Amino acid sequence: MSATLALLVIFAFVIYYKLIKRSPFWNIPGPKSSSYILGHAWDMFHKPTGVSELEWQDKYGSVVHLKGPFGTEQLMITDPKALYHIFQETDYIWRKSSSRKELSRLTSGRGLAWADGDIHKRQRKLMMPAFGAPEAKHYLPYFTACAATASHLYSNVQLCERWSDILSTSPEQTEVLNIAEWTTRFALDALGQAAFDYDFGAIKDEEGSELGKLYQGMMAKSFGMPSMATLLGLELFRFIPSRIMEFWNDHDPRYKLLHRVAQVATTTAQHLISMKSAAVSENKNKKDVMSILVKANMDAKSPNARLTEEEIWASIRVLIFAGHETTANSLSWMLYELARHPDLQQRVRAEVWGMQRKLTSRDTDTNITMQELESMSLFNATVKEGLRFHPPNPLMARTSTEDDVLPLSKPIRTTTGEVLHEIGVSKGTTVIASVAAYNRNPDVFGKDASVFNPERWLRPKLAESSGASFGVYANLGTFSAGIRSCIGWRFAVLEIQTLLYELLLNFEFHATAETDDIRRVTAFIMIPALKAELQKGSQMPLRVSFASRADQEELK
Numbered sequence: 172m173s174a175t176l177a178l179l180v181i182f183a184f185v186i187y188y189k190l191i192k193r194s195p196f197w198n199i200p201g202p203k204s205s206s207y208i209l210g211h212a213w214d215m216f217h218k219p220t221g222v223s224e225l226e227w228q229d230k231y232g233s234v235v236h237l238k239g240p241f242g243t244e245q246l247m248i249t250d251p252k253a254l255y256h257i258f259q260e261t262d263y264i265w266r267k268s269s270s271r272k273e274l275s276r277l278t279s280g281r282g283l284a285w286a287d288g289d290i291h292k293r294q295r296k297l298m299m300p301a302f303g304a305p306e307a308k309h310y311l312p313y314f315t316a317c318a319a320t321a322s323h324l325y326s327n328v329q330l331c332e333r334w335s336d337i338l339s340t341s342p343e344q345t346e347v348l349n350i351a352e353w354t355t356r357f358a359l360d361a362l363g364q365a366a367f368d369y370d371f372g373a374i375k376d377e378e379g380s381e382l383g384k385l386y387q388g389m390m391a392k393s394f395g396m397p398s399m400a401t402l403l404g405l406e407l408f409r410f411i412p413s414r415i416m417e418f419w420n421d422h423d424p425r426y427k428l429l430h431r432v433a434q435v436a437t438t439t440a441q442h443l444i445s446m447k448s449a450a451v452s453e454n455k456n457k458k459d460v461m462s463i464l465v466k467a468n469m470d471a472k473s474p475n476a477r478l479t480e481e482e483i484w485a486s487i488r489v490l491i492f493a494g495h496e497t498t499a500n501s502l503s504w505m506l507y508e509l510a511r512h513p514d515l516q517q518r519v520r521a522e523v524w525g526m527q528r529k530l531t532s533r534d535t536d537t538n539i540t541m542q543e544l545e546s547m548s549l550f551n552a553t554v555k556e557g558l559r560f561h562p563p564n565p566l567m568a569r570t571s572t573e574d575d576v577l578p579l580s581k582p583i584r585t586t587t588g589e590v591l592h593e594i595g596v597s598k599g600t601t602v603i604a605s606v607a608a609y610n611r612n613p614d615v616f617g618k619d620a621s622v623f624n625p626e627r628w629l630r631p632k633l634a635e636s637s638g639a640s641f642g643v644y645a646n647l648g649t650f651s652a653g654i655r656s657c658i659g660w661r662f663a664v665l666e667i668q669t670l671l672y673e674l675l676l677n678f679e680f681h682a683t684a685e686t687d688d689i690r691r692v693t694a695f696i697m698i699p700a701l702k703a704e705l706q707k708g709s710q711m712p713l714r715v716s717f718a719s720r721a722d723q724e725e726l727k
């Protein structure tokens with residue numbers, strides 16, 4: 172009797188979920204999911220980054236019905252108007268999903284990337300003064316200092332100088348270098364100098380700081396090809412009180428490296444804060460990000476507007492985490508594309524040399540300015556195209572805290588033939604904003620959006636149809652948009668321009684036999700890795716040689 176009753180209850184439950192409470196998006200087209208437990212997350216994390224999302228966008232358009240974990244319903248959105256609405260028009264209605272928030276807490280504490288609502292607003296307001304356009308120009312000498320050859324003004328060890336040493340001692344004057352490792356070292360040192368006036372010592376290698384070493388490849392080691400247990404562990408945040416899950420993760424041996432990074436980063440942060448606070452009190456105002464932040468915090472009118480000590484430590488951690496591997500990966504992928512397109516590389520280098528000729532011919536300051544970096548059209552088109560084609564943050568997940576209506580720039584047709592110009596979503600809906608797919612959406616970036624082609628940025632009109640604009644930089648999804656857009660996008664673009672300039676001035680990049688085996692792998696951020704050696708983390712082997720001597724002669 173009781174068994175029959177139990178069966179009836181289960182039957183009623185199934186009927187309710189399958190028939191009566193059918194999916195709110197039941198008539199929006201999308202692929203079938205192969206896993207009830209993880210839904211489409213498995214495809215997104217285990218195929219090369221962006222491959223599934225691009226397939227779905229090609230097949231179903233810019234709104235795709237997906238399954239989330241445990242049969243939950245999700246939409247993948249790459250429509251610019253809907254993305255604009257979610258990221259720019261709705262204040263904090265659309266919040267980071269619980270799993271993304273936890274990821275931010277694990278990697279960088281309760282700082283800006285973790286915070287929401289009023290806490291986020293307060294933290295961001297205090298950090299913003301360090302990231303405006305006028306501040307960016309102060310960072311240029313720091314970036315040049317980490318990039319350039321010894322002939323430049325600054326005395327610390329520089330990337331081009333180290334590469335010159337390596338190539339000079341090689342019999343053929345050429346070497347295959349793991350570009351991903353070197354750009355990460357550069358990005359860490361550049362960030363250390365410009366953001367904290369601190370030397371991570373990553374380029375010098377031998378004597379590098381413990382923190383510098385711990386951060387190198389941290390994401391690949393902690394999350395490279397996340398297992399089902401890792402994905403599930405993060406997704407359980409939806410269903411289990413966050414305090415319990417946080418306690419669990421804080422004691423999970425899989426995150427041992429992240430726990431160690433947290434300890435060392437906090438100690439370093441404490442040391443930095445006391446130094447900066449003392450300097451600010453003595454009116455020795457430096458221009459690095461942290462000094463500006465510490466001063467803004469001291470100047471804040473009410474105690475409620477200030478950051479707590481723990482929040483300042485978290486700010487340092489979030490800047491290191493959000494700011495170095497992302498920039499490094501972007502640089503690696505740009506060099507990869509230049510190695511695969513030698514003609515383009517030659518043309519961009521010609522532009523760089525043209526600029527260098529101009530700099531060396533003038534009597535006064537021969538250092539390049541921000542305006543001069545910006546003035547090179549093909550060079551900057553290549554930077555934009557690299558950031559479009561290989562976005563380091565391939566997706567952002569947002570969950571709605573209220574019922575909402577998503578406007579669409581291009582109507583969609585449901586499976587029942589209805590044409591929708593907007594989509595109603597209820598509170599609790601999760602949307603996957605696929606940056607990887609949006610950045611190759613032909614409606615935004617042209618019919619050839621799936622091809623790497625910097626020339627698109629030189630066309631008079633880029634957007635082919637809607638004209639809807641989403642991203643904070645070049646209408647790309649790469650740095651997101653709105654109140655949670657990347658705070659460091661100017662910093663990142665300038666850093667990329669500076670290193671790319673110095674590298675193209677001094678070196679040539681060539682594809683190797685392994686170049687075709689380089690894959691985009693999702694370790695929550697996208698990293699380059701070799702197909703057969705995914706467990707080794709970020710790898711981008713390219714052959715590097717000195718830029719042609721004949722051309723260099725022409726420069727003199």
Ligand code: HEM
Nearest residue numbers: 283284493494497498501564567650651655657658659663
């Ligand atoms: C190419 C390099 C970079 C890329 C592609 C990138 C991309 C992004 C994206 C997509 C977000 C939003 C993530 C989300 O909301 O889920 C973000 C946030 C953030 N980024 Fe970047 N970033 C880069 C470099 C930097 C740099 C250099 C810094 C700092 C020096 C930085 C600091 C931050 C911070 C603090 C946030 C959190 C902002 C907030 O939640 O209000 N990023 N970044």
